[in-house]
Amino acid sequence: MGRPEKPVGQTIPELARLATFLRDERAKVNRSYAALADVVEVSAATLKRAAAGTSLPTWHTVRQYMDACHVLSKPVHVEVAVTGLNSPDFRNAVHQAHTLWIGAQKGVQDAENAHPCPMPTCRFVYDEADLSARLRELHAWARSPSAHVMEERAGDFGVLPHSTAHRIIKGQTIPRRVDQLQGFLRACGLAESKWEAWVTAWWQVNNIRLAQTVGNKMHFIIDALVEQELRRRSEAGEENELAA
Numbered sequence: 001m002g003r004p005e006k007p008v009g010q011t012i013p014e015l016a017r018l019a020t021f022l023r024d025e026r027a028k029v030n031r032s033y034a035a036l037a038d039v040v041e042v043s044a045a046t047l048k049r050a051a052a053g054t055s056l057p058t059w060h061t062v063r064q065y066m067d068a069c070h071v072l073s074k075p076v077h078v079e080v081a082v083t084g085l086n087s088p089d090f091r092n093a094v095h096q097a098h099t100l101w102i103g104a105q106k107g108v109q110d111a112e113n114a115h116p117c118p119m120p121t122c123r124f125v126y127d128e129a130d131l132s133a134r135l136r137e138l139h140a141w142a143r144s145p146s147a148h149v150m151e152e153r154a155g156d157f158g159v160l161p162h163s164t165a166h167r168i169i170k171g172q173t174i175p176r177r178v179d180q181l182q183g184f185l186r187a188c189g190l191a192e193s194k195w196e197a198w199v200t201a202w203w204q205v206n207n208i209r210l211a212q213t214v215g216n217k218m219h220f221i222i223d224a225l226v227e228q229e230l231r232r233r234s235e236a237g238e239e240n241e242l243a244a
Helices: 013-029 033-037 044-050 059-070 088-113 128-141 147-153 162-169 178-187 192-243
Strands: none
Touching: 013 059, 013 088, 033 044, 033 059, 044 059, 059 088, 128 162, 128 178, 128 192, 147 162, 147 178, 162 178, 178 192
């Protein structure tokens, strides 16, 4: 039996209404997210996040979700799937989903505008310290949710453990994977449309970190080789003295 789905996030009411509507559509056909993903071009994880109520999905994702709920059978080989996408019920459902999505978009924007300080950006991020500082600013902008709340908001199980969230919040580490970074951004209520710049900054910092790690390893290797050569020469000198 699969892990039970978490309750819909209630931080932004308009976003919660959209997520509840999507869950109801899935309940009508009684399909798993994996089954929905089989007939559309987005992943099961993306569909699940769209119905979580913790972040605003793109309209493309919502429309794919609706399509998946109204496909009557999976395509077999090259055959076209049997669908109900031309029915009046489907058109009405899509119209309702779009209306809710517009409302959720406005709700997210209103929530962002209600923050007492401007939303942090990741401009001028050059190293781990810079990125860590920007992530802590983003957490403060999100009104400092606890590490446990961050874990719940982040998405799938294990994406952002509360212990890792705590260390990021305290400036002791940065996310070590892209999905962990995205989970942190989601937990802070940052719209997915604003994630790209943060992901780019993370890759830049990660590449620098990897290069430094390789450089440090090379130093160890070179030092070991030098020490080995000095030992070899020393032993060779002792042998020559004994021979003399």
